[in-house]
Amino acid sequence: MTRTARWGWVITLVTLTGVAGVLAFLLSVGTTSERGFFERHYHWLFWVNVAVAAVLTLVILVAAVRLVLRVRRGRFGSRLLLKLAGIFALVGVVPGLMIYAVSYQFVNRSIETWFDVKLASALEAGLNLGRGTLDAMVADLGNRTRDAAEQFADAGAPQLLALERLRDKLGVRTVALVGGNGQILLESGGDTSQLTPDRPSRTLLDKARGSVVTQLEGLEDEAQALQGGARIRALALLPNTELRLGLGERYLMVVQRVPAAILGNALAVQAANSEYQQRALERVGLRRMYLGTLTLVLILAVFAALLLAVTLGNQLARPLLMLADGVRQVAQGDLSVRPVLASRDELGGLTRSFADMTGQLADAREQVQRSVAELESARTHLQTILDNLTAGVLVFDAAGALETVNPGATRILRLPLSAYVGRPLTEVPGLAEFAAALDARFEQHLGPDPAERDMDRELWQESFELQLDPQQEPLSLLVRGAPLPQRARLVVFDDISEVVSAQRSAAWSEVARRLAHEIKNPLTPIQLSAERLQHKLEAKLEGTDQAMLVRSVATIVNQVQAMKQLVNEFRDYARLPSAQLKPLDLNALIQEVLSLYAEPQENGRLVADLGPNLPCIKGDASQLRQVIHNLVQNALDAVQDRADGRVVVRSSLSLTDAGKPRAVRLHILDNGHGFAEKVLKRAFEPYVTTKSKGTGLGLAVVKKIADEHAARVSLRNLHPTVDAGSPPDDGREAAVIGAQVSLSFSNLAPAAEPGASSAKT
Amino acid sequence: MTLVRAVIVAWLAALIALTPGASRAEGVELAQLSTQRGEDGLELSFNTRFELSRAAEDALNKGVPLYFVAEFAVLRSRWYWRDARIARGERTWRLEWKPLWRQYRVSTGGLEQSFATLDEALSVLRGQSAWRIAEPKDIEDSGNYYLEFSYRLDVSQLPRPMQIGLQAGFALSVEQKRGFNADFSLKP
Numbered sequence: 001m002t003r004t005a006r007w008g009w010v011i012t013l014v015t016l017t018g019v020a021g022v023l024a025f026l027l028s029v030g031t032t033s034e035r036g037f038f039e040r041h042y043h044w045l046f047w048v049n050v051a052v053a054a055v056l057t058l059v060i061l062v063a064a065v066r067l068v069l070r071v072r073r074g075r076f077g078s079r080l081l082l083k084l085a086g087i088f089a090l091v092g093v094v095p096g097l098m099i100y101a102v103s104y105q106f107v108n109r110s111i112e113t114w115f116d117v118k119l120a121s122a123l124e125a126g127l128n129l130g131r132g133t134l135d136a137m138v139a140d141l142g143n144r145t146r147d148a149a150e151q152f153a154d155a156g157a158p159q160l161l162a163l164e165r166l167r168d169k170l171g172v173r174t175v176a177l178v179g180g181n182g183q184i185l186l187e188s189g190g191d192t193s194q195l196t197p198d199r200p201s202r203t204l205l206d207k208a209r210g211s212v213v214t215q216l217e218g219l220e221d222e223a224q225a226l227q228g229g230a231r232i233r234a235l236a237l238l239p240n241t242e243l244r245l246g247l248g249e250r251y252l253m254v255v256q257r258v259p260a261a262i263l264g265n266a267l268a269v270q271a272a273n274s275e276y277q278q279r280a281l282e283r284v285g286l287r288r289m290y291l292g293t294l295t296l297v298l299i300l301a302v303f304a305a306l307l308l309a310v311t312l313g314n315q316l317a318r319p320l321l322m323l324a325d326g327v328r329q330v331a332q333g334d335l336s337v338r339p340v341l342a343s344r345d346e347l348g349g350l351t352r353s354f355a356d357m358t359g360q361l362a363d364a365r366e367q368v369q370r371s372v373a374e375l376e377s378a379r380t381h382l383q384t385i386l387d388n389l390t391a392g393v394l395v396f397d398a399a400g401a402l403e404t405v406n407p408g409a410t411r412i413l414r415l416p417l418s419a420y421v422g423r424p425l426t427e428v429p430g431l432a433e434f435a436a437a438l439d440a441r442f443e444q445h446l447g448p449d450p451a452e453r454d455m456d457r458e459l460w461q462e463s464f465e466l467q468l469d470p471q472q473e474p475l476s477l478l479v480r481g482a483p484l485p486q487r488a489r490l491v492v493f494d495d496i497s498e499v500v501s502a503q504r505s506a507a508w509s510e511v512a513r514r515l516a517h518e519i520k521n522p523l524t525p526i527q528l529s530a531e532r533l534q535h536k537l538e539a540k541l542e543g544t545d546q547a548m549l550v551r552s553v554a555t556i557v558n559q560v561q562a563m564k565q566l567v568n569e570f571r572d573y574a575r576l577p578s579a580q581l582k583p584l585d586l587n588a589l590i591q592e593v594l595s596l597y598a599e600p601q602e603n604g605r606l607v608a609d610l611g612p613n614l615p616c617i618k619g620d621a622s623q624l625r626q627v628i629h630n631l632v633q634n635a636l637d638a639v640q641d642r643a644d645g646r647v648v649v650r651s652s653l654s655l656t657d658a659g660k661p662r663a664v665r666l667h668i669l670d671n672g673h674g675f676a677e678k679v680l681k682r683a684f685e686p687y688v689t690t691k692s693k694g695t696g697l698g699l700a701v702v703k704k705i706a707d708e709h710a711a712r713v714s715l716r717n718l719h720p721t722v723d724a725g726s727p728p729d730d731g732r733e734a735a736v737i738g739a740q741v742s743l744s745f746s747n748l749a750p751a752a753e754p755g756a757s758s759a760k761t
Numbered sequence: 762m763t764l765v766r767a768v769i770v771a772w773l774a775a776l777i778a779l780t781p782g783a784s785r786a787e788g789v790e791l792a793q794l795s796t797q798r799g800e801d802g803l804e805l806s807f808n809t810r811f812e813l814s815r816a817a818e819d820a821l822n823k824g825v826p827l828y829f830v831a832e833f834a835v836l837r838s839r840w841y842w843r844d845a846r847i848a849r850g851e852r853t854w855r856l857e858w859k860p861l862w863r864q865y866r867v868s869t870g871g872l873e874q875s876f877a878t879l880d881e882a883l884s885v886l887r888g889q890s891a892w893r894i895a896e897p898k899d900i901e902d903s904g905n906y907y908l909e910f911s912y913r914l915d916v917s918q919l920p921r922p923m924q925i926g927l928q929a930g931f932a933l934s935v936e937q938k939r940g941f942n943a944d945f946s947l948k949p
Contacts (some may be wrong), residue, residue, distance in 0.1 A: 127860055134861075219862055220873045270861040274824030281823055282922035289922055 011059060011307055018052040018300045021045060049296050056303035063310050076328075077321035084313030085306075092305025100298040107290045115280055123273040130266030134216065134258070138232050141256050142214040144170055145234035149212075149252040152238060163188035173231070174255040177238075180205070185250065200235055200253060208235040208251055216258070222267055230258040319347040323354055335362035391494045398487035400424050400439070412475070412495045414468065430468050437464065441481055442489055463496065473681050476500045505685055505700070512570035520567045523560050530556040572701070579620035579708040583749035586651055586664055587614055589621060593628045594649065600636060609650040615661050616749040623705045630698045631668045631741055638672030638739065646671050654744075663746040674717035674736035683715050702741075712744045788814075789935040793888070794910060798945040803848075803895040805833060808888035809912055814930030817914070818879070825923070826857040828915040829886050835895050838905040847906065848895040853915070854886035900945060908947065911936040 067085065070078035148166055167175040167188045176187040182199045200208075207213045213236075218229035238250045279286075319341045329336075340355050341348040386393060392409030394417075396402060401424050405417040413431070420428050425435035445460045460481050467474040479493040534553035541549055587610045600606040632649065639645025650667040675683060684703035699715075706713045718738040793808040813821065821827055834849040854869045864875040865882035876882040900906065913934030916924060940948045 131861060131863070216862065219859075220866075220875070266861055270859070273860065277823030278825050278920060278923075281820055281825060282920055285922035285924065 008311070011311070014052060014055055014059065015304050015307060018049070018056060018304065021049040021052055021300075046292075049300070053296065053299050053303065056300070056307070060303060060306050060310075063307075067310075076325060077317060080320060081313050081317045084317050085309045088309030088312050089306050092309055093302050096298055096301045096305060100294060103294050104291060107294065108287065111283060111287050111290070115283060120276065120280070123269065123276050126269040127266075127273045130262070130269050133262055134266065137256075137258065137262075138214045138216060138234075141172070141232050141234045141254060142212045142236075145214075145236045145252060145254045146212040148175075148254070149236035149238050152252060160186055160188065170254060170256075172254050172256040174253070176253045176255075178205075178235070178251040178253045180249040180251075200233065200251075204233075204235055205251065208237055209249070212236040225258075226260050226264055226267070228257050228260065230263050232256045232258060319343075319351050322351055326351075326354055326358065330358055330361070335365060391492050394425070394491040394493075395484065396425070396489040396491070403488065409493070412477070412493065413466075434464065434466055438479070438481065438489075438491060441479075442483070445481070464493075471677060473497070473678075501682065501685060508685070516567040516570040519563065520571075523564055523567065527557055527560040530560070579623050579705070581618040581620060581709070581747070583616040584619050584621050584624070585614070585616055586619075586624075586666065586745070587611075589624055590628060590649055590651060590666075593625055593632065596629075597632065597636070600647070605639065605645055606632070606636065606647045606649070609648055611650070611652040614651060614653055614664050617664050617709075617745040618747045618749050619709050619745065620705075623708070627702050627705050627743070628666075630702055634698055635668050635670040635672070635739075635741075638670050642672065644671070661748060663744045664748065666743040666745070667740055669718065669738060669740045671718075671738040674739040675715060680715055680717070684713070702743075706743060709745060710747045712742075712746075714742045714744075716740050716742075786935040788933040789912060791910075791912070791935045791937060794937060794939070794947060796894075796908065796941070796945060796947050798900070800897075802893050802897050803835070803900055803945055805892045805894045805908075805910075806888070806890040807831070807892075807910065807912070809935065810887070811933055813879070813883070813933075816930035817933075820919075820923070820931075821856065821858050821879075824858060824860065825919065826855050828918040829854040829856065829912070830915045831889065831912045832910070833894055834909045835900070836907055836909065838907065847899045850894060852889065852892070856882055856886060906941040906945070907938060908941065909936075909938050 067078060067082055071082055148170060152162070152166070163175050163177065163186055172189070174187065174189040177185040178200060179185050182202065182205055184199060204213055204215060212234060214232060214234045217231050217233055219225050221229065232255070234254045234256075236252050236254075238252055322339065322341065335358055339351075341351040386404075386406045387408075389406055389408050392412045393404065393406040394402065394409055395404035402417070402421050405421060410417050415428060415431070417428065425438070426432045428435075441460055441462060462479055464477045464479055465474045466477055475495060476497045476499075477493045478496045479491060482490045482492075484490050530553045534549060537549055538546060590608060590610060594601065594606065594608055597606050601608075628649075632647065635647040636645075639647060648667070648669045650669065652665045652667070653661055654663050654665060656662045683699050685700060703713055716739070717736045718740055720735060720737050789809050789811040791807065792810045793806065795806050797804050797806070813827075817827065830851055830853050832849075832851040835847040836844040837847055838844050852869060854867055857866050857868075858864075859866055859875075862875070864877060865879055866873060866875050867882050867885050868874075869886070874882075874885060876885070911934065913936075914931060916931050919931070942948055
């Protein structure tokens with residue numbers, strides 16, 4: 001049970017108690033039974049009602065204070081509640097007050113009108129009339145009795161007959177002679193139902209001694225009095241004429257019935273008078289009772305009306321408040337599901353519709369968010385692709401300003417292109433020519449009429465040689481252009497310097513192969529011819545001629561031998577046999593090769609620095625032997641003219657982050673002059689050499705073999721202060737203190753292969 | 762222990778508070794109250810002195826009957842339980858003015874008497890003598906007996922509206938609580 005429901009129950013109970021109390025109170029006022037339950041508990045009921053009224057007052061005060069506090073604090077909806085409660089309270093209280101005012105006046109006036117001076121005096125007069133009539137009857141009977149007694153005395157001895165006559169004459173019920181002690185001497189008439197005639201009391205006899213005495217009797221029981229029980233008794237002393245002692249005093253007693261009609265009327269008047277007087281006395285109490293009840297009913301009714309007002313106001317305001325609250329929350333962006341009122345009226349329908357609307361809004365928003373997220377992820381995906389693209393991508397807008405640059409472009413051109421976004425490409429230093437060329441190509445491919453463009457025709461492809469740095473080789477770029485919608489332009493370019501180099505290499509090897517073939521063929525006949533010349537002519541010549549012949553033939557043979565060697569090298573370069581990859585231990589191979597260089601090792605010009613525990617690599621032992629041989633020889637050549645020349649052959653293992661072997665490295669370092677910049681760039685192309693004597697094929701062969709082994713070859717000059725390998729940061733060339741050639745073999749043989757050690761060559 | 766003591770103290774306090782006062786009076790003086798143990802039980806005699814107020818006399822003269830009630834109860838003290846009630850009884854006098862006969866009428870228990878003056882009528886209902894209140898067997902065992910006696914003008918029998926707008930002057934009552942001696946005469 002919720003708190004509100006509990007409150008509702010409490011209030012209902014209090015109200016019901018109040019209503020029941022008022023009803024009981026009214027019942028107690030209106031009932032006619034003499035001493036019923038409600039009469040006995042009248043006070044108790046009254047106070048219960050007062051207590052209920054007090055409780056209701058308290059409840060209403062608390063409710064009012066709460067409401068006012070809410071309004072003061074600006075709690076949401078309290079104003080509406082206050083207004084509704086006020087209206088309902090007005091509707092309830094005002095009619096109640098009007099009815100109360102009218103009823104108050106009515107009760108006051110009508111109670112007053114009951115009590116009338118004329119009525120009071122009339123009743124008084126009626127009472128007096130009855131009293132006078134009875135008094136007159138009594139007095140009359142007394143007089144007549146006295147007269148009769150005097151006559152009786154004159155007549156002498158009273159006889160029964162005389163009594164009878166007297167009774168007839170007086171027209172009364174009983175006439176009797178009573179003795180001095182009250183005993184009945186003679187009686188005429190009398191009550192037949194009584195055996196002993198009623199005797200006058202002693203006090204009455206005493207009083208009668210003076211004169212006649214009259215008395216009303218039988219009035220104690222009014223019902224009996226009306227049936228003839230009421231009577232007048234008169235007693236008169238008989239004058240004693242015959243002074244006979246012993247006879248004593250005698251009395252004449254006359255009893256007459258009071259007529260029932262007179263008595264009845266008199267009693268009725270008395271009762272009415274008494275009642276009227278009582279009512280007059282009760283007037284204050286009655287008024288107080290009626291008005292008290294009225295006021296109590298008013299208070300309870302007003303309180304009930306106020307409570308109902310608050311309750312109804314709450315009831316009516318709740319859905320509205322719910323809606324308003326919902327609207328406010330929706331406006332703040334909270335689209336969670338709204339509560340729905342269970343009632344089936346229009347307000348309930350309104351809340352349901354509102355909840356539906358909110359739900360639809362929430363759905364729509366969720367859909368929008370989902371599609372936005374999808375778009376975002378697609379965009380991110382595209383951006384990722386663009387960022388990781390090795391090719392450079394540039395997008396120009398309609399005005400020719402740079403719009404998009406990917407990191408590939410920056411890397412290829414080695415220019416901070418992203419700083420020039422929003423500006424034309426011509427502003428980038430060194431690129432003005434390139435930009436002009438691009439524009440020209442675009443203009444060239446642009447159709448005269450934009451409406452008749454053929455997209456395929458507008459795509460173009462061209463290679464550029466771009467000289468950005470005069471000290472460096474020009475960049476070979478393959479540039480593709482495409483128009484984009486809204487007159488934007490897309491340019492994609494690749495650095496094809498490597499490709500060009502490779503092509504050059506391939507061309508050279510072809511040239512070498514053919515040249516070798518063409519040259520080699522005549523060499524043997526030349527040598528043979530020369531040797532034959534010497535053989536035939538040596539004996540026939542003498543002296544200086546012979547010596548000249550021998551020297552010339554030797555020269556020819558030597559030159560032919562040299563030429564043969566040259567040709568063989570060319571052939572070897574062009575026609576290296578494909579590598580037979582087998583597991584092999586690099587250290588063992590190095591040591592084997594170095595054993596041929598015993599002399600430089602002995603005088604400290606050649607030092608081996610081999611890393612321990614190297615895993616086996618997959619390689620062709622004979623080819624690698626040639627590689628090591630070439631490199632060591634090159635290095636030794638480079639330091640030949642230096643007294644402190646020193647060559648280091650170093651092998652090492654590089655590990656991945658997880659600690660697994662990644663590659664085996666071979667470094668050959670020397671402290672010679674290093675490579676010239678120009679050479680460094682194209683060292684692996686044939687016929688590029690630093691040596692005065694050499695074919696220039698050494699490194700080309702190395703490169704070729706390394707390619708066969710999927711190994712990476714790198715050349716770099718060593719600089720003194722900075723770490724080996726890192727380029728000079730300020731652009732100024734630091735002094736070269738040596739050169740380094742590195743080979744990195746990442747094609748490792750399986751680690752635990754048992755044949756690894758046996759495969760040593 | 763403290764709790765037990767507190768409970769006992771509270772119980773005693775409640776007992777004292779509930780014990781009716783020894784005597785209370787409002788407008789009535791109890792001139793005499795005595796009991797006597799006779800052959801056929803215990804007899805009570807009492808006599809009061811009071812005058813009717815103007816308001817009461819006015820009401821009487823306007824035909825409102827007044828009721829006077831004398832109540833008694835004989836109880837025996839019991840320390841272990843509520844006091845045992847040995848006997849109880851009440852006597853009601855109805856005093857009424859009959860304007861037609863100009864008489865005051867006093868009726869009690871079926872007996873009716875008429876009086877010409879108010880004083881005569883009041884003298885009848887002011888007291889009572891030899892009112893038998895207990896049978897001999899009821900008071901045989903020796904115990905600690907006491908008497909509760911009250912005499913009052915019974916307002917609750919007035920007409921109801923009058924009770925609501927009751928003016929002062931109708932409050933006439935006296936109450937007394939007296940212990941019995943060994944011979945069942947009242948202790949002073």
